C-alpha cells in the first residue's frame with residue numbers, strides 16, 4: 365500500500381507542477397500580447413494611455429513574477445505556494461503613483477535607443493522572452509546577409525573593383541539568391557567564403573571612407589561575419605552580448621514597463637527613421653523624462669533614408685524641435701551622447717572638420733565632444749528650453765557599467781528633485 369500511495373502523491377505533484385508551468389506560459393503570452401497591442405493604438409494617445417492603465421495591472425505583476433521566476437528554476441510544491449502568493453498579489457493597487465514615470469527614448473535611427481533599453485533590461489534583471497530572443501536571432505541573420513550585400517555593392521559600384529574569377533563567381537551566385545533561398549546552407553557557405561577573401565576584409569576596414577555614400581553597414585558587422593558558422597546553426601540562440609550588438613530597426617512605438625530602483629519606468633522606444641518619426645507626438649502627453657539619444661560617431665555619415673544629408677545635423681534639427689515643443693516645457697530633458705567607443709576610434713581616422721567646417725579644434729576626443737555638445741546646447745536656445753536644465757551624459761550603450769551608472773544617476777537626480 366505504502367509505495368502505491370507515494371506514487372499517487374508523486375503523480376499529483378507532477379500534475380500540479382505541470383499545471384503551474386502552463387499557467388506561467390499563458391501569463392507570459394498574455395503579457396506579450398498586451399505589450400504588442402498597446403503599440404498598435406499609437407494614433408490615439410488618450411485612449412492608448414487609458415488602455416495601458418488597464419493593462420498595467422497585469423503587466424506589472426508579471427514583470428515582478430518573471431524576475432522572481434529566474435531564481436526558482438524548479439517548480440516544486442514549495443515554489444507552488446510561493447508562486448500562488450505572487451500571482452494573487454495586487455501589486456499595482458499598492459504602488460504609489462509617484463513611483464511610476466513615463467520616459468521617452470527619442471533620437472534618429474541607429475542612435476542606440478533600443479540598445480540602451482535592452483541594456484537597462486539586463487541590469488534590472490528583466491529577462492528577454494523567448495519570442496524576443498528568436499526575433500533577435502533572425503535580426504542577426506538578416507544583418508549578416510544585408511551587410512554582405514552592402515559590402516559587395518560598395519566594392520562593385522563605389523570602388524568599381526574587378527574581382528578575380530573565383531570570387532566573382534561567388535559574388536554572382538550570392539547576388540542571384542532569392543528570398544526563399546535565404547535560409548539555406550548554401551547562402552551561409554557563400555557568405556563565409558566571401559568574407560574570408562582578403563580583398564573583401566580590406567574594403568570592410570576602410571568603411572569609414574564611404575560614410576557619406578549610400579552604402580551603410582551596421583555596427584558590429586565584423587563580429588557577426590566572424591560567427592557565421594555558429595549563426596547558421598538551426599539551434600543558434602544569441603547571448604546577451606549578441607543581442608545588444610544586433611540591429612533590429614524599431615518600426616512602431618514599443619512601450620515596456622521596467623522595474624528600476626523600486627520605481628516603474630514606462631519606457632517608450634520610438635522609431636528613429638524619418639518617415640516613422642511622425643508617430644512620436646502620439647505619446648507626448650504627460651512625459652516625465654525625455655532621453656534624447658545622439659550617436660556621436662555619426663558626425664561624418666549620411667542618413668540611410670536620404671544620402672547626402674548629415675546624420676548629426678539631422679539629429680541637431682530634431683533636438684531643436686523637441687526643445688521648442690510646448691509638450692516638454694516642464695519635462696526633464698536628458699541628452700545622451702552615445703557610441704563613445706566608435707567616436708573615439710573614428711577621430712583617429714576622420715577629421716570632424718571635414719563634415720563641420722566651422723570646427724577648428726585638434727580632433728581630440730575632448731575638443732570634438734565639446735564642439736558637438738555646444739552645438740546641441742545652442743539648439744536648446746533656439747528652442748527656448750533653458751539649457752541649464754538639460755542633463756548631459758556620455759555613454760556606450762553596449763557597456764553594462766556605462767549604462768547602469770548613467771541611468772542610476774538619471775534616476776537619482778530625477779527622484780531627488782521630485783522630493
Ligand SMILES: Nc1nc2c(ncn2[C@@H]2O[C@H](COP(=O)(O)OP(=O)(O)OP(=O)(O)O)[C@@H](O)[C@H]2O)c(=O)[nH]1
Pocket residue numbers: 471472473474475476477478479480582583584608609610611612613614615634635636637702703704705706759760761762
Ligand atoms: N559599438 C557600439 N554600438 C552601438 C552603441 N549603441 C548602439 N550600437 C549599435 O548600433 C546599432 C543601432 O542601435 P539601435 O539601438 O537599434 O538604434 P535605434 O536608435 O533604436 O534605431 P531605430 O530603431 O532605427 O530608431 C545596433 O547594432 C547597436 O548594437 C554603442 O554605444 N557602441
Ligand SMILES: [Mg+2]
Pocket residue numbers: 477478479612613614633634635636
Ligand atoms: Mg530602435
